[in-house]
Amino acid sequence: MKVAAMPVLPASARVVIIGGGVVGCSVAYHLAKLGWTDIVLLERKQLTSGTTWHAAGLIAQLRATANMTKLAKYSQELYGSLEAETGVATGFKRNGSITVALTQERREEIFRQAAMARAFGVEVHEISPAEIKSRYAHLNCDGVQAGVYLPLDGQGDPANIAHALAKGARMRGALIAEQTKVTYVHRNGRKVTAVDWETAGDRGTIACDMVVNCAGMWGHEVGKMMGSNVPLHACEHFYIVTENIPGLAQLPVLRVPDECAYYKEDAGKILLGAFEPNAKPWGMDGIPDDFEFDQLPEDFDHFEPILAAAVNRLPLLAETGIHTFFNGPESFTPDDAYHLGQAPEMDNVWVAAGFNSIGIQSAGGAGMALAQWMDTGAKPFDLGDVDIARMQPFQGNKTYLFERSKETLGLLYADHFPFRQKATARGIRRSPLHQHLLDQGAVMGELAGWERANWFANQGQTPVYEYSWKRQNFFGNVAAELHAVRSNIGIYDMSSFGKIRVEGRDAMAFLNHICGGQMDVALSKIVYTQFLNHAGGIEADVTVTRLSEMAYLVVTPAATRLADQVWMQRNIGDFNVVITDVTAAQAVIAVMGPNARKLLQTVSPNDFSNDTNPFGTAQDIEIGMGLARVHRVTYVGELGWEIYISADMAAHVFETLFAAGLAMGAKLCGLHMMDAARLEKGFRHFGHDITCEDHVLEAGLGFAVKTEKPSFIGRDAVLRKRDAGLSRRLVQFMLTDPEPLLYHNEPVLRDGRPVGHLTSGGYGHSLGAAIGMGYVPCAGETVDALLGSTFEIDVMGTRVRAQAQLRPFYDPSGQRTKA
Template sequence: MNSLPQNARTVIIGGGVIGCSIAYHLAREGRKDIVVLERSKLTSGTTWHAAGLVRRLRPSATLTKLINYSIDLYKELEVETGQGTGWTQTGSLSIATNEDRLTTLKRQVSLGRAFGLEAEIVDRKQVEELWPLLRTDDVIGAVHSPVDGRVNPSDVALALSKGARARGVQFFEETRVTGLQKKGYRISGVEVGDHVIEADEVVIACGLWSREVAQMADANMPLYACEHFYMLTKPVPEVQALGKGVHLPTLNDQDAFLYARDDVEGLLVGCFEPHAKGLPMEKLPADFSFDLLGEDWDHFMPMMENALHRIPALEKAEVRMLLNGPESFTLDSQFMMGESPEVPGLFLMGGMNSTGIALAGGAGMAMAQWIIAGEPTMELNEADIRRFGPEMNVLGALEARIPEVLGRHYDIAYPGLSMHTARGQRRSPIHSGTSAAGAKFLTRGGWERPEYYAADTVDAPLTFGEPPWREQVGREVEACRSGAAILDQSAFGKIMVQGPDATDFLNRVCAAEMKVAPGRIVYSQILNMRGGIESDITVQRHGAETYMLIVGAGEVTRDLIRLRSAKADFQVELTDVTSGYAIMGLAGAQARAVLQKASSDTLPDLNRFQFAPVEVGLARGWAGRLSYTGEDGFELYFPADMAMAAYEALVAAGAAHAGLTASGSLRIESGFRAWGHEMSPGVTPYEAGTEAFLGWNSDFTGNEALSALRNTPPKRRIVSMLFDDPDAIPIHDEPIWRNGRVVGQITSSAWSYLFNRSVALAMVEAPLDELACNDIVDGFEVEIACARYAAKASLKPAKTAFRNRT
């Protein structure tokens, strides 16, 4: 205890592969005075019993980039430190026993090509050559990725710790953290019994125990553990026959929930079983370290039967052990990282969802850069902890959802895929009305959001092709165009900004001019110092000192953090009022007529981006003249307790309903950008095509960076794309080819009922000169599941550019 320092710049809690990676990368970036505290020994916990599989091809650009970095790092660490990582380039083989699984695998191959990763589609005969132990009569195809491999997880952690030690990082084992200290709201120290280490920043990366340690500082880290199984056999003759030093590719049989590899002349066979077992932390003893949970053959037996079917040699193999090790998962199956929304200076990483070894290098690098820079330095939206508000850290929701997350680890990622458990956590004030109207709901950020209105198709199978609800959504789109359709937008965040400095404060935070008359709505973006887009919002001025910000669904936490960090000496109060108000879009040519019919008062004559009080039925609220669909219409705002009264009056006046699928189609046709798709912290307004909304007269954050770019053409731009072939159905991230090279990726896509084919928005880097000089440019090809489809592009919205070219 006496050897512990009195203070440190950075204290990292957790000596597994994640904590060691963060320490290594902080030190490599030049950070000094770093301390790592481990409750047991380095590599204990989840790290030591991980299977060590590293597969490059992933369903998202972020994961692929991070894992590519990890592999390169693991190759280099042994040279740097002298400590081997066990990296072995075995390749991987992912088999498919149905067409949709094969499509999923092909989509990953196509995504990989955007980053120069080549994998090959192989047939049954090639599968048998690559994995001679397999039964293949039901295999219809596979993907072989020769650049994948595996590592020894403990050796990776030890190599990272050795590299960190060489740069001055101090490691303390058998050192249990008993408390966290704060000064004001900010983290200030770590308690180890009676000893306190004062710290500028603290990082929690302690796996299973992360949620409980975070609670010591009243921080939220919504994680939950599950039991995770894999079986090890004694030597198998068919594996021994391969020869010493010869390895099989890592096998993924996702249709059977299995993965497998050779292991010490035997086999390792693991699973992500559909009915996983959650693990309350109180079931683990306090000294749980290099320990395992009890074997549960009854639970594993259905997976064993799948394994016997796929690998007949297992019938004669002798089992060495059934390993049951606990592991933590998140609500949405993506890991979490970043600065705690509740406690500045406290950084959190965890919930690696069985990808911790593959991600450790890249994620540790990204976290270290975030800590040093004070904000992410790369695209990390899907992993950003700010996607979880405190309402998501509800134990009952975690207990219900996390076993499903593990069980659906190998799900086919169909459009519209949604979890089944922990539903109904957050419901709009008009939820009962939309439910009665036949809404099929998606869950996003805990909110139940209408996807479309055809309850009879709720149980229809998901598909990569034409969905059974396409005609219904077409009717909703038509209602948004020529009728009047209600869109429940209550999940949008609402933040009140009030005080004598409200205008000056918002002119500092927002990139558009906020000094407007009361009753005006301003579209704006919130930028970082590099000029990247942190959020896009609409701002309503309600009075001399009162504004309301309407922010993206699920973005309240991240936007409040940025607002509070900019508050400084401004005399303003910031209040999250999301749950206090409902928002209903009312879109379509008949929107005003229906709204007037539902009101006993004369409607104000509003210009675009103006708002005024309205009475609708028995409710009083206000209406804004804008619509995220690109069609004529309003956004209506009502106190939550009056929302149903307003909704009922609108329905009685003839309003139809429309869901997210319809509004998404209209948004993309209209060329409206969406944060997290076309806009992100690494994208500037010039690249997004939203520079016209900048208010250059104010000293907004990012002004200096953008001023330097003002006379320089951007190197990439968002464009609208229309496909030639109605059978082309992109989803997201598909690579775009032109003249034999990848020039961009799809950012959003939808079925267009205007053109009767898919329409998309995309970020492209070429040919920008040709796009700037022509309304439409042909010659693009978009790769969807290894097939290329011709498309045309324009800097203008699709519904404007392509209307006369179809």
């Protein structure tokens, strides 16, 4: 492969991009398209020589969420136009794709995906085994239940796509230097100031305003150089390429996830690739310095089970020789979502890495989104699925990454059941109540590394998940837990929720600047509020409790604690405050239900009456023989308190509450119950129902915004929206048929026409039917006109009538919380 002559590197640049795979080239291309100059991309060897060159080049449109699908569709459209723009052939063609199901569970999964695709504007068709055979004659359809066909999916030449992007960047003035390794990164506080580079015969330094880590499987190591956490690990990825097959015509890409296999026809040959359940991590001792267009040793024994199933599924493979057995490394992240965005630890470090074998189909959109984010300083739309700020610091631990990566490669083709939990690298972050909950039958899930009781097994019931798309084995357990909360008392552990202490002489002024709510409140007052961006979108959904004249406690969801703290730090300006994560210092036990007050009165001498401790206030209490602080708030819509206890006393307080609660019929509950309860009450979930691109008024949260405050981030956008009127509303839905289940992303139809999709879905056990929320366009309409329509939800291609409301289906007046 020809290497371009070494360009003269400048002494300074606006941005230095490290890594010349398809993603780095895309970032350079899109920044250049935005008019950036002084772009320098440094590649340690040759462009594409890490992972891009051996990628399979599958280019699918459909991803798990609307915005990820938007990015994948953008990639496809971009690759279709690059050749005309740059003169570099990308090999892109829309030959379609077929995914087949060999089980009824997989059939439901892919049919739900098909419904979701329609909601996202992707053309898709559910097809029968006979229709599959008509499009892929070589397939043995024994055991095939059904399939889905996406006619506009495609494939391309990965290396040439990257070279086309690189040429497009150069055409607009970007400088790309190959055979140039970054050896050191200079830092001053939270900023990178320069990078050192060296070639075979020279070395130097480039001062820079920004730096982007596009280093692929080197991304973790490069991240450390930049003072940032980029959790990813390389795994071996296997495929074979057959000898030429005479007469083999162009075929759609074929995926058989139940056999962990995908098939791609290319130039008269078949490429068979695998995402096996037990992957082989690679590079534990670092990647060799001379790694360039390299492959790893063959491991036929590891690949043989995949091949054996494939020969049965595609009999022509038995008559065809193997031309190439390929084993190459690719990087995988702990949750199978790539890393994009601004590094939480640094103010001018950006990341686009860890693409989990979907780098080609993702690179165009990811480069576009990151470039816009860098250009404006704001996300162009919600990128929470891939925002690097979702990663917790411990997830950079090498042992953790090694253990988790064994699973994540295979999860690409595993059954994507609702509530599926990771099986590897577990037990790292535990509440002080962890063993107590296990002893009572808790079945743990994991979020942000936290082990959390999701539901409690009954005596004699095996305390494990049995996954399905139907009613899972814990369905009745959650119903019983919710009944306890609605009719008596439920106790559950909320210790994983983020707790951020904000203190200092400017604490009130600072929080008034970043919160939509009013922070100038009495001591012990709790304020439900949002952090807004300048467009009125929601960056965080929190409660803020005033602990003293100069100290507040911000409580956030467990998954967004780091992101929310980073938002505060980046908006601190000249305010004199200290921001401290105190999550691990305190356990939190929720006591909820109509008899919650009676339980607390049995274990504490304090007064929990409305006069002393009304809704939305906190107080310090004695409890058992310990001390705690109780917050009278609820996420389940009942009378209740969250009890904040120092970690050292948490076990004692739990034992005291549990013993007293047993005598009153209280029930231990899990977080699946909490989610069902909040859906019944119409409480929003950050990351699903409310995101940075959802306007706070359209989300129905205008009551939490106090525009009488003279200035706060997002105030002008709120006032503009009030004047202009709402373009859409977040509507709550309940199916009229009690049998179907909702999860999220199901299409919403208004008067027979698709208008959106559910942002959340679940089962309302108190209501006797599945419920959900979703945004519906309403520009210029009255509420009566909107709700007077006929609504349906598309469940696996079947339209189910739904009741629509803006008020909660359960206790719409909210009286139960204030009892």
